[in-house]
Amino acid sequence: MGRRTARWRAAAGRGNRPPRARGALVGALALAVLAGLHGQALSVAPGAPRAYGFAPDALTVPAATNPAEAALLVPGKTYRSTLRSSGKTYFRLELGATENSYVSATAVPRPEAVLSAVDRLKVSLQDADGGSCSLDSASFGAARSPHPIAVSGMREVSSRSSRCQGAGTYYVVVERAGTTDSAPDVWDLELAPVTEPGLTSDEATEAPGDWDSASPDPVEGQGERRAGGEGFAEAAAIGEGVWSTGIAPGQTLFYEVPVDWGQQLHATAELGGAEAKDGSGFSVGALGLALYNPARGPVEEKSVSYDGKQKSAVLDPVPPVDHANRHAVAEKASGMRFAGSYYLAVHLASRVADDFGTGPLPLTLRVRVDGDASEGPVYDGEPVPRGLFEVAAGDRASGSTSGGDEDAGNDDAMTALAVGGIGGGTVLLGGLALWTVAARRRGASA
Incomplete structure (x- = not known):
């Protein structure tokens, strides 16, 4: 995994997992049927590397090379863009004066990308004058393996700071650092801005004191x-x-x-x-x-x-x-x-x-x-x-979290089909036919 290389302050967005449709089961069975009819062994599906799962409702925005052309990012939404091998990429935020703001950038190199140990992703948040609110970076580590890495920028509202405190325009600056020739291809990028309201009362100004830092026995x-x-x-x-x-x-x-x-x-x-x-x-x-x-x-x-x-x-x-x-x-x-x-x-x-x-x-x-x-802090408003x-x-x-067991059951069923190798195409076709008949009878009863 990537080694952290620099950090001032940071954190940013969350998407909702889309429900899995029953049609996926039918499609998987149909593919299995085709494989069986052609005399091919079914491969193990769960471990096969696939593309990064972008939020299904992510909006595509251009990667601007200067602040004047930066696309607006709205907190609570998720965005897709790209990142070139050199130069800075700019995105824009319009922030109020009272909320803390976070924006994450997840870089996704292509599986065939060639990386060096010093290649890394950098994210900074800047005010309209180019002053830095935060700076963060991460590398891909000694393994040099292409994989998603997330880095964050943030604007914190604090009476102890005079920079990045007012309402107005801010810029998210994303760039690739390291060797420009080791990973020349374009990376995909996911951006997720969120906001956190202030508290209704004065907040603590220091981190908590002692806490249990001993490593517990792992769950057995x-x-x-x-x-x-x-x-x-x-x-x-x-x-x-x-x-x-x-x-x-x-x-x-x-x-x-x-x-x-x-x-x-x-x-x-x-x-x-x-x-x-x-x-x-x-x-x-x-x-x-x-x-x-x-x-x-x-x-x-x-x-x-x-x-x-x-x-x-x-x-x-x-x-x-x-x-x-x-x-x-x-x-x-x-x-x-x-x-x-x-x-x-x-x-x-x-x-x-x-x-x-x-x-x-x-x-x-x-x-x-x-x-x-325990009871948490009382926010003066709702996060986005x-x-x-x-x-x-x-x-x-x-x-x-609710809803996971059903998904796990579906995954296990498909794994059993893939790994167990139900047999020839005849058996698979018979199973699909029985499943279809049962589904139709349920529909007729309803």
Whole structure:
């Protein structure tokens, strides 16, 4: 995963996962039928690397090369654009004087992109005079594996600062830094601006004091199947527990975990063992685990190398969620400033395929959420989008986000079809016919 390279202040937007249509099941069965009729073995679908899952309602905006032509970004909406190999790209925000503003930029290099260890993404937020409100950057790490990385810019309203405090026009500046010849192609870009209202009373001016920084024992037990999403907007909902799936070299999986005020999140990603093609192999920084807050602000990331034996990427302990964490210096503390859905992004480096094949390899996530939910700060208004910095009552009670189990069941059904190899085309056609007849009878009864 990418190593953090620079940070002043940052965090930004969340999309909604679209419901899966029943038609997807029919389509998948139909494809399986065709494969069976042609005498081809069904491949393992869950681990196959696919494109980044952009928000389905994302609006496409041009990538301006100067502030005068910058496209307007409206908080609460998600946008798509592109990023060239050199030069700065500008986008515009119109902000009020009282809300904190965050905008995330997720860069998505093409799978065939060639990266160096120093290639990185930079994001800054500037006022109308070019003064810097924030600066953040991230690299792709030693693995040099193309994968989505998110960087944030922010404007914080504070009586202790005179810069970037008034209402008016601000600019989001996104650029690629490093070697211009190692990744010459255009990268895709997703932008998500959000706002956070101020508090109804005076807020704390210092970060909380002591907190439990000891690493707890990981959650034990067999993993429940849960396929990861392919982007922030498609993140699979999970809670405390053990979750398993397959991950292929070059693939990035996204999960979201509800974490309320006063609660502390711990996460570990385990990669199962595999046999090397020639008996031995080693991949630097192969497994990466990154944590992002509800505004898609980077909090922490870890990566481990892989030699075919089971390996674990363990996030360092982060403090309980607290509004005052924003005053902390360390990013892993300052990022834990909101309640809401936190994102876990797991990446397996593409170079793993050179020694261990195209996979998928077994992946296990162990997630712990410690502490009881507490009353959070009283906001003087609503964030945009509404409800971004809160945990729904049902999620708070169950420790898991609703709606994920049904999706997991569908994924497991399709995995069984793909991996089990039901057989020839006749069996598959028969199964599809029976499914269709049953669906028609249900419709007639209704």
